[in-house]
Amino acid sequence: MKRRTFAQIAALALATGFAAVPASAQDTLKVGAVAPKTGPLAGGAAVSYWPNVKLWVETVNARGGLNVDGKQMMLEVIEYDDQTNPGETIKAVQRLVEQDQADIILPPYSTGLNLASAPIYHRYGIPMITSTATTDKADELSAQFPNVFISLGGAQPIALGAVEVLTELRDRGDIGNKVAIVNVADAFGIELANVAKPAFADAGFELVYESSYPLGSQDLSPVMKAVKSADPDAFVAFSYPPDTFALTEQAQIEDLQVGAFYTAVATAFPSYAGRFGESIEGVLGIGGVNADDEAFQTYAARHEEVTGAKPDYWASAMVYSTFEVLEQSIEAVGLDNAAIIEHIKANAFDTVIGTLDFDENNNNPSFWTVGQWQDGVFKGVASTGREGAVDVVVKGPWK
Structure with a gap:
C-alpha cells in the first residue's frame, strides 16, 4: 500500500x-x-x-x-x-x-x-x-x-503605529506637518498604504506626495527626486528589502532632510546598518524587538x-x-x-x-509595529502589547 x-x-x-x-x-x-x-x-x-x-x-x-x-x-x-x-x-x-x-x-x-x-x-x-x-x-x-x-x-495596526509615532513627533514639535508616502505595488505595500493615507489625513497631516512602484523596480531615483521636490517633513515607504536599500541610498544622494524617515521590510536587517553606518541613527521602520x-x-x-x-x-x-x-x-x-x-x-x-498565542480569528494580537535605530540597535518603539518599548527620537541629518 x-x-x-x-x-x-x-x-x-x-x-x-x-x-x-x-x-x-x-x-x-x-x-x-x-x-x-x-x-x-x-x-x-x-x-x-x-x-x-x-x-x-x-x-x-x-x-x-x-x-x-x-x-x-x-x-x-x-x-x-x-x-x-x-x-x-x-x-x-x-x-x-x-x-x-x-x-x-x-x-x-x-x-x-x-x-x-x-x-x-x-x-x-x-x-x-x-x-x-x-x-x-x-x-x-x-x-x-x-x-x-x-x-x-x-496592516491596520502596523500602519497606524507609524501614524501614531509620527504624530507624537509632530506634537512634540520635532517634525512638521507634511508627509510623503510611497509603497511597493503588491499585497503588502498596497494594504499598508491604503490604511496609512487616510489615517495620516485624519491625524491632521498634509499628504504632499504619494506614489507606488512595481515589485522588483530597479531604479527608484525618480521616486526620491519627486519626494525631495515635494519638501516633506516626514517620509514613509512601505517597501520590501531591495527598495528599502535603494530608497535610503537615493534619499542620501538627494540629501533629503526630514525629521522622520521610515522604510519597511529590511530596515531591521543588520545589513542595513552595515550598508549605511551611523547615518541610520533615528531611522524608523516596520517591526522591532525588545532588544534587551x-x-x-x-x-x-x-x-x-x-x-x-x-x-x-x-x-x-x-x-x-x-x-x-x-x-x-x-x-x-x-x-x-x-x-x-x-x-x-x-x-x-x-x-x-x-x-x-492566537485569538478567535487565529491572529496574534501582540506584536511590534514600529522600531527605530538607536545607538546601533533597532529597538521597538511601538507595539500592540509587547513589553520593552523605548522612547522615539527625532532623526538627525544624514551624515
Whole structure:
C-alpha cells in the first residue's frame, strides 16, 4: 500500500471525520520548506527565513530530535526555491506532499506568497503558522481556512503605529506637518498604504506626495527626486528589502532632510546598518524587538553561532517562534494535523519572543509595529502589547 504523509492523512481525516495517525515508524521526519532563493524577495528570505529553518532543524536535532508519541525523530530538510512566484510556491507544496512525502511543511515567505498558497495548505490540511505575512485579512482567512494563523500582525495596526509615532513627533514639535508616502505595488505595500493615507489625513497631516512602484523596480531615483521636490517633513515607504536599500541610498544622494524617515521590510536587517553606518541613527521602520530581552539575546547569539549571520530585529525571531509553536504542538499531540491545529488554537506558547498565542480569528494580537535605530540597535518603539518599548527620537541629518 502506498505510504501517505501525515499531511495527506490529516487532510483525509478532516474530510471523513476519522482521527489521523502518525506518518510512519521512521526515525527521520522530512521537513519541507519553500521560499525565494531567487527573484525580488530572495534577499529578504535569505535574512529572515532560510537561516531560521537551518537554526531550528539543527537545534532540534542537537537535542535528539522531536519527541513524537514517545519516539525521538530527527529532522531532515527538503528545500525549494519558489523564485518569488506564487505559482511556483503552490507547485512546490504539492510536490512536497505528493512526491517527497514530507512529514512537516513550513509556511512560505512574504505576505503575497502566503496569501496565494493558503488554499493549497488548506486542501492538504497542513497547519500554516505564517511568520512573514502582514495582512488585515486574518478574519477572512480564518473563516475560509481555519488552518491558517497570522503571527506578524495586520496592516491596520502596523500602519497606524507609524501614524501614531509620527504624530507624537509632530506634537512634540520635532517634525512638521507634511508627509510623503510611497509603497511597493503588491499585497503588502498596497494594504499598508491604503490604511496609512487616510489615517495620516485624519491625524491632521498634509499628504504632499504619494506614489507606488512595481515589485522588483530597479531604479527608484525618480521616486526620491519627486519626494525631495515635494519638501516633506516626514517620509514613509512601505517597501520590501531591495527598495528599502535603494530608497535610503537615493534619499542620501538627494540629501533629503526630514525629521522622520521610515522604510519597511529590511530596515531591521543588520545589513542595513552595515550598508549605511551611523547615518541610520533615528531611522524608523516596520517591526522591532525588545532588544534587551534575555531570551532574544540568547536566540540571537545561537543564530549567529549556527548560521554565521546575525538575525534581523523583527521577523527573524518571529519566524523561529512559529517553528517553536509547531514543535511544541507536535510533541503534545503527535503528527496529526487536525489535532495540531486545534492545539495551536487552544494554547499559549513560550517562545524566543515571549508568549505567543492566537485569538478567535487565529491572529496574534501582540506584536511590534514600529522600531527605530538607536545607538546601533533597532529597538521597538511601538507595539500592540509587547513589553520593552523605548522612547522615539527625532532623526538627525544624514551624515
